[in-house]
Amino acid sequence: MTNPIANSATFKTTPKWKKAFFSFEALLVVVLVVEIIIFNSTGTNFTTRDNLFEILRFSVVLGLLALVMTPVILTGGIDLSVGSLLGLSAIVFGKLWRDAGMDPWLAAICTLVFGAVAGGLNAVLITRLRLPPLIVTLGSFSLFRGLAEALTRGVDNVTGFPESFLFLGQGYLFGVIPAQLPIFILVAVGVWLLVHQTTFGRSFRAIGFSPEGARYAGIPVERRVAFVYILSGFMAALAALVYVAHYGQAKADAGSGYELLAITAVVLGGTSIFGGIGSVHGTLLGLAVLAVLRRGLTLSDQPAELGSILTGGLLLAVLAGEVLLKKFSSRRARVKTNAQVSQITPTT
Amino acid sequence: MKKYFREISVAVALGLLLLVLAIFAPDFFKPTQLLTILTAAAPVLLAACGVALVIMCRQIDISIGSQFALCSIFAGMAAGHGLPMPLVMLLAIFSGALFGAINGAFVAGLGLPSIVVTLATMVTWREALRWWREGEFVRDLPGSFQWFGFSQSTGQIVLLAVAGVVFLILVFALKHVSGGRFVYAVGSDAEAARLAGINPRLVTFCVFVLMGALTGLAALLNAIRFPDVDPKTGTGLELQAIAAAVVGGVAISGGRGKLWGVLAGVLLLACIAPALVFLRAEPQWERAIQGSIILLAVAADGWRSRKGKI
């Protein structure tokens, strides 16, 4: 048990730069720099402009999911269904375009609406029936993927999309900037603003820290939580469009396992799985650490398994390091003060 | 009756499925078919019991599929090196317990959220295994490996007996040994448990170790059904086990649930895939059906607890 009086004193005297220096984000920047230095020496053509853009290009689909996972986890929830919904949305889009004969852009809009509705299913179960998000989205994880397989009988692969649509995922603006990058930047800025600059983001944190406290402050908790899951569904659909445009095909297995990668990026980015604490720029850094690691290893001719092993190890090391640091200093301890003095913080 | 509402409703669902099969596909009840389903479900049952304990303790473990695969490979390699089967079994259980202890140390020792910890260990173990084995089967095992060296029918019965005895011991221990009750106590209210002199962290740690040991045993029981070991085994087991526990009425909020319900949940989910074969249904509906069953089960829970509150 740390002494909160001392903490508030630290709070008073710690200058801003010092806080920033010792922040979690700073730790990630260090990890990132270390990665870059290592891969610069071990990898071929690692520090080149093209490589930078390629890393970004391949981070977009996962990045979209990670970005929207941030507010979800901030509210103390989780969405395991995004990867499956990506697959289902890809199929819906492909079917609308090919089988229903829609214009690809109209089909895209319908797919986005579909994604939001599917997210709404999670939202309804979570807010109306007060079910734990972990379980609800575990169920919809199976359901969405199952529906995608059922719709295509698993076999059907929609391809042959028009060039204008494929440009979204394969083209380069001015010959160098990947076409999906502006979308990603737009969404990143949008989510960043949402989380850090609006009352919505404020509400998400308040709900994450204390749903009851938020309710007693007149925050419409159910509506905010529902919004997050609907947004998550919408974003999964957007990610599906980019995915389809990038790979030129819509198939039921699109996006398998992406939910875990997205959660990893978010948690690695310093967002507390219990909710309340976290930032979008942290998520972007976490994403960058993952993406650089993956690509750096391939450029160093190392197998992908090593990347996954290191990712898992890094995740544990970063979290454990944080806890251990907390025991010695008092980062975040000042935040959780006497309220829970006698309580063991419940997990899960 | 009301107390066992959930367990009974799952059992009724299972009964209905079996009834439909009895009418439309009586072949389902051939001994070879039933024995295969049961022997395939027995390891899942053990893993699901472990997961149920973890969930009752208000934690979660999604790394069991990876643990399962590693334990299978260890067991296979040990047998391949000529270790006697009892030692192989001990090794599988011990290595599982070790994996569980690693999870437990992070969760109970450092207080990290179990979902993140086990997510990390899931990925790490699975990928390490893939890197190591590159998908290669463990082959050329001695004859004493498959079915412990018994004939097939004896082996199946031995397997079921081992799983059944362990299951019954767990059921008994959870109900009639104080340590079992501690699991419920910690999951129900960790602070009240502390006041009652129980060490919640220690209980949580032990539950993870037990979970690992059960996974190790499950892996062995699964492996001995075959003459060689596939390193891909256990993929997706975590979801199967969690789904079975949840469908069987183990509350994700901790403190509640019965292993009999888990048994019903495991059997229900285990029967779906073969039932689809027997009912000549299209295979692509399988996942959608499983997802719907899980959602239905939790929605029913939500509905009931909501009605109960008012």
Next chain:
Amino acid sequence: MPPLLQLSGVTKSFGAVRALKGVSFSLAAGEVHALLGENGAGKSTLIKVITGAHQPDSGTIAVDGETTGKLTPSTARTRGIAAIYQQPALFPDLTVAENIGLGLEKPSPFRPVRWAERRAHARELLQRVGANIDPETEVRNLSMPEQQLVEIARSLGAGARILIMDEPTASLTQKEVQLLLKLVRDLREQGVGIIYISHRLEEIFEVADRVTVLRDGESVGTKSAKEIDEPGLIRMMVGREVSSIYPPSESQPGKPVLRLENVGCSSSGVRGVSFEVRAGEVFGLSGLVGAGRTELARILFGITPADSGKILLKGDSIEIHSPRQAVESGIAYVPEDRRRHGVVLEMPIASNITMAIHPSFFPGSWLRFGKERELAEKYISDLQIKTPSSEAPGGSLSGGNQQKVALSRWLATHPKVLILDEPTQGVDVGAKSEIHKIIRKLAAEGLAVIMISSDLPEVLGMSDRIGVMRGGTLTRILDGPTADAHSVMSAALGQDEAGGIAA
């Protein structure tokens, strides 16, 4: 012979709050030692120190003259210390029999569980406390008083030599109280030392041998129950004459702002409440714990919406289905449980203050940090909130300052009606009188204030009128200046004027 229990110079701090400042206390075998003090005086903390739930910062604890080392809940239990808390420490998912069993049996993991024995034992213990509860019931299905009875039964079963009862009778019926007091006397006969905490002074005079009064974390004194009377005790508790410490009412009540007609909500057990509150008035709401005061506030704030009756605001009938609607209608509620509901501890003060005014203060949902800081600093200086910065997290403040933050949040909404639920609970004396001044000032500015308080002197000192609730409904409205402790308590207990009850 050494005393059964001896505490010397025990101190304990939580954050900026020093809950215990060197308390010494002794308990003899076969003695009922009453522990008194206002809310927040440090009684609960002291108990938790004795039961090992909290570790003291300094000081010693001795049992039978032998100094204990670090007490943990289990070592405390082996030394025969048992406690019944205000909030029962029970397992909601387990049965009554099991709750009792887990509390009594040794916490060793490899011991057979004898269910029949557990049940029989539980049944017997429940009978001893006169509770008609099936040991097979899950605790989550029990009412609060039933849960307390289970806890009492459990402590009895533990064969405790030192039994601590923290407001055990707060929500019991008169009959249950009598049964309990009889139990207390029986236990005393058997040589058990009992630390008895209650706000009901008549109980204390009925059972206690000695009385120790705590105030602001310090022991004011220990007296034999025979040598002190009620007014004397109250003086010890509040430390001054009751009437002198409250700022006088300055406002003239104006027009009615809020009017309730037969308001009820079946799920929270409130029924048929009618009263009105006028602008500039402090309407005190008194009653025992569980009388439905907080529940009423939760109805007015839309957390458990009313399902019968009418609520009128300035003459217009309004519907309140959510806190949001309440805020929009101009009703503000400073909740009782400050740490869970009043302030989000992890968030900065500024964010806490603007939390209820998101739509109006941040048009278009855009946060404006400068404007927010200005507002926060205004309230920090207006309400004299002691904090290094408006960015300090709410949890870093002391209880009184947290309460001021909670109050600021609601003042920022410019409400017409302000409901304060136990506004000074767990607040130190200085901050308490500051809060009282703020309440007065708000009323003088024309706000209609509903103040729920279990602190009788506070209700008497602050209220223009006092509504008394009992059993989920408003039973009587008294005129503030003429009401006294006696009349309020009688109404709260549902006794007639001759009832001889005082606070």
Next chain:
Amino acid sequence: MTKLLVSLLSLTLLLTGCGQKTADGGNEGGGKQITVALMPKSKGNAYFIACRKGAEEAAKELNVKLLWEGPTESDPAKQNEIVETWITRGVDVIAVAVENREGISSALRKARAKGIKVVTWDSDAATDARDLFVNQATPEGIGTALMEEAAKAMGGQGEYAIITASLTAANMNEWQKHIKIANDTRFPDAKQVALRPCDDMKDKAFSEATALVNAHPNLKLILAICSPAVPGAAEAVKQAGKQNSVKVVGLGLPNENKRYVKEGITPSVILWNTMDLGYLAVQTATALARGEVKAGDTKIQAGRLGEMEIQGDNVLLGKPFVFTADNIDQFDF
């Protein structure tokens, strides 16, 4: 940082145990060493492990640097990403076993535009996205061969069921199409009664096969078209006691199936000599990078395989190989 590298290295050693798994031999030998990047459909698959052995053999003979990387599970998106990474890295030739034509062709075209030679092997991409295709067998060839072997085992008539890896696996869907065509045109008396996925796991294949033999009493054959499914299904038949009425035929590796082939449950296992496939892929890729072969040639000199035929832009390995009880002991992979 050195610490990190060291710990990384030790972790590597720890995890690989004694087995040394690095992809190449010496670094930058004399002069310019050619870098060949070879990608399987998925790394965990025994089929491709055998390919890798052949590829490493060829790389050693030719003194080229061999990169071996692929998705851990069949995933066209991951394949695409790896190709793009290799483009950035800069390799001389990329050889891909294509999981999905549409998913990868754009990346391969990009590679060619950057001057990297592209070979496809095992299965093909769009024809303009690669220079040569090392064709061990066309989907049609596989489908037909499978159906022929199946028909042979069934005596040309009766019910059979297919076990596939997953309903979404593109190549298997392609084979199924050709199985169906061969079935309809050449063996009209054979009837496919079920299709089940096994998630590329032997355990699941076993359970599925058990259900199949019990649910379809007239079933005469299980056609297992992913490698773990062949031994899984054979074991199921054996445990169900149906050795005499149900046979298993499929695409698999000799080692995994030896015991069942000998026991007569599996009359034949079909496969190319996968080691030769990997070997030929690297030979072709190297020849292409060294300019020893170009489109329009009709022959290629392929090391120990001797002279191989090129048809159009397809390098032909030959017909699928059929392992039977007579020859299976001669192979070890």
